[in-house]
Amino acid sequence: MKARVFITAKEGVLDPQGKAIEHALGNMGFTGVGEVRQGKVIDLVLTETDQTKAKASLDEMCKKLLANTVIESYRVEIVG
Amino acid sequence: MKARVFITAKEGVLDPQGKAIEHALGNMGFTGVGEVRQGKVIDLVLTETDQTKAKASLDEMCKKLLANTVIESYRVEIVG
Numbered sequence: 001m002k003a004r005v006f007i008t009a010k011e012g013v014l015d016p017q018g019k020a021i022e023h024a025l026g027n028m029g030f031t032g033v034g035e036v037r038q039g040k041v042i043d044l045v046l047t048e049t050d051q052t053k054a055k056a057s058l059d060e061m062c063k064k065l066l067a068n069t070v071i072e073s074y075r076v077e078i079v080g
Numbered sequence: 081m082k083a084r085v086f087i088t089a090k091e092g093v094l095d096p097q098g099k100a101i102e103h104a105l106g107n108m109g110f111t112g113v114g115e116v117r118q119g120k121v122i123d124l125v126l127t128e129t130d131q132t133k134a135k136a137s138l139d140e141m142c143k144k145l146l147a148n149t150v151i152e153s154y155r156v157e158i159v160g
Contacts, residue, residue: 008121039121044113
């Protein structure tokens with residue numbers, strides 16, 4: 001089973017990477033670019049075949065390792 | 081208009097961050113985790129209202145700044 005985890009900075013948390021991209025795009029002449037936020041995407045291959053169990057396991061992985069839940073939020077998606 | 085850009089290492093390109101996550105998950109007792117790949121996701125707010133123009137503009141942004149097309153591939157998605 002393939003899973004995908006999205007990790008993004010929570011609303012209101014400063015995102016310096018996003019801001020850097022925003023300014024760089026402006027300097028390069030790209031107009032009409034508003035807020036930019038950068039996050040992480042992690043693709044995992046799991047041997048688990050049960051979707052519910054896989055999601056529970058991924059949730060635990062996010063809380064324990066993948067995301068810093070103080071400043072980041074995460075979303076788990078089963079891709080196939 | 082909101083757009084999302086996914087940037088991932090191309091097949092065959094070494095992904096040390098993904099490997100580090102893979103090993104860390106194994107060490108933490110998560111079994112059944114196969115290959116892990118880490119990528120970036122960039123959310124942009126655009127003032128452009130035409131989807132085709134927005135996609136063309138995003139494509140240019142990826143080629144010029146967001147992705148290193150030698151080792152990374154990108155995918156553009158209009159979110160809404």
